[in-house]
Amino acid sequence: MGGSAVGGDAYVPRDVAVAKRLVVVLTAVATAVSVLFAVLVPSSQSFELTLVSLAGPVLVLGLATVISVSPEPAGWVWLAYPMTATVSIAVSDFASADASVTGQLFFLFPILFAGSQLRRRPAVLLTVAACACEVLVTFSLLPARSAAVDAGYVCASLAATAGILAYGAERADRLIEQLQEQAAVDSLTGLYTRRILDSAAATSLHSAGSDGGTALIIIDIDRFKQINDEHGHLAGDIVLQRIADLLRDNSRRTDLVSRMGGDELAVLLPGCTLPDAVERAEELLRRVRALRIDVAAVSMCRTADGSSLRVTASLGLAHLPTHATDVHDLYRAADLSLYAAKRGGRDQLATPLTAPV
Structure with a gap:
């Protein structure tokens, strides 16, 4: 299903129930890892930078809560969640001056959600945003040569991951449509079932x-x-x-x-x-x-x-x-x-x- 719906429906996931569970799992894993390493490896950044770093995750948690408790979350919320998570990761990297691969790997989390659950247009928007944040972080914190290498590898990985997930999801959509059509139309007469x-x-x-x-x-x-x-x-x-x-x-x-x-x-x-x-x-x-x-x-x-x-x-x-x-x-x-x-x-x-x- 390459096309997307019109208006807010363009951002509604393929399967709302599955998307809700994925939001909970990804948010829980990201939060658990962040808390664990905050305890094991305390940050040396200032109190102000710490507050800045925490603002993004708090907003992401809020959006995840809205998604998980709302019977029918608004269409924009589904795109706002991975977008906010992507920007939050970039802000955290800037605040901690962390351009390491471990910090950049978190950009995969929003991509996993968007590639598997959102339709093509929002998935492309999210992938472009994640790559843009990756380029900003690496070129701001690393020498140009190192930044180009890191950004190239990470962006290629993000784009490939999003593309593979989107291709698989669209193929599944087409198969489901075919099955629904077969269940709806009698093969001999062409009449409805x-x-x-x-x-x-x-x-x-x-x-x-x-x-x-x-x-x-x-x-x-x-x-x-x-x-x-x-x-x-x-x-x-x-x-x-x-x-x-x-x-x-x-x-x-x-x-x-x-x-x-x-x-x-x-x-x-x-x-x-x-x-x-x-x-x-x-x-x-x-x-x-x-x-x-x-x-x-x-x-x-x-x-x-x-x-x-x-x-x-x-x-x-x-x-x-x-x-x-x-x-x-x-x-x-x-x-x-x-x-x-x-x-x-x-x-x-x-x-x-x-x-x-």
Whole structure:
């Protein structure tokens, strides 16, 4: 995921929960090491410089606390934390006149966080800032030749670390996106899966665009097992694909067409009144009846006209709030209507109002 979100979201980590734990771990390690060596190797710097050196870590601890206790930290906080840590390390090096490798190694801590958790833009900003601080520290405290060597090695290490971590994180993002897409879309028909249908149905109940109510049409291909038995599963797949295309081509942009499983398909119609839903379901029924599906290339036997297969479908329709009060009841009402249509002779539409008792 090379691109970043717009506004404050550009700085929100890939995984907030993991980022919070990483903030706690890095801050705890840095604090523990600093306290330990402050005790073992007391600083000879003045009281004023000591206060200056402590100001940065205190601010970093404050930001880490905000991140760890806030349910949803603001986007800028996620970048402010590693940036403040980077500047704090540079200030501490200046205050202690320490340009040693041990002091410079701490620049890796913010890089570890940014490279693994932040997106490309903030990670690049942080890497540039860390390298700039490294150059300022070394060229201010060391001879030019030594400073150039140290800064070159450290900056190369920082950039490589950030790049490797960012590459791995972006690759993981792409894999996750592919898995999510596979879980969201049925590979045979290209329709959304039942999981997406459930989510869309729940969302539509609270949507401002669903004033007319929400309708659900469940479509079952009549005698689909017989099609598979007589013409083969490849022919059955073609039938499913053609009907899926028909449903998709005759749906609004706001509708959601799904394969619920097997030969059962569904169309969710948010913002649709019951009369409109019935009219659209009847139109779908007529279009399925008129469909001629060429299965000659894969069929195990010849059809009556030698090339095309005629299919019909049974449709069950339910409307919320007319027939149900929640998503579960909507599914149940549509499913009962479908079975009523099948019991009534197939190739027809049934609703809870028309279904026999």
